[in-house]
Amino acid sequence: MSKGTINRVIIVGNVGADPDVRETKTGQIVNLRVATTDSRKNQQGQYEDETEWHRITVFGKTAEAMAQYCKKGNKVYVEGRIKQSKYTDKKDGTEKVSVEIIATDVQLLNRIDGDSKPSATKHAAPDLDDDIPF
Numbered sequence: 001m002s003k004g005t006i007n008r009v010i011i012v013g014n015v016g017a018d019p020d021v022r023e024t025k026t027g028q029i030v031n032l033r034v035a036t037t038d039s040r041k042n043q044q045g046q047y048e049d050e051t052e053w054h055r056i057t058v059f060g061k062t063a064e065a066m067a068q069y070c071k072k073g074n075k076v077y078v079e080g081r082i083k084q085s086k087y088t089d090k091k092d093g094t095e096k097v098s099v100e101i102i103a104t105d106v107q108l109l110n111r112i113d114g115d116s117k118p119s120a121t122k123h124a125a126p127d128l129d130d131d132i133p134f
Contacts, residue, residue, distance in 0.1 A: 007081040015074045021067045030063040032056040055100040079105040
């Protein structure tokens with residue numbers, strides 16, 4: 001039970017590199033780097049882009065779909081929760097914080113290989129075009 005709190009994030013951005021796929025005993029884990037960009041006016045009145053990079057971790061069937069279909073440059077919708085971890089840097093011994101999004105839903109928002117249908121999402125959807133009788 002959530003005890004009256006919410007940890008939910010939604011981003012829409014561009015994948016910065018091909019997915020990093022790892023195999024485990026329980027299935028695949030996919031790590032994505034996703035960039036979101038926002039524009040704001042600077043003191044001179046000119047718009048400047050601010051890009052944030054997000055680390056996304058995907059598990060299960062969604063990870064399998066991302067491993068198969070997701071590529072650098074794809075636009076993605078990601079929904080999940082924020083997870084923060086502390087670790088000690090091996091180089092200089094300082095304590096650092098890592099922030100990632102544990103994805104519960106990832107959807108590719110552009111087409112796969114020029115196909116005219118939207119790409120695979122959370123679960124592979126059946127092709128219904130052939131089943132419509134009219």
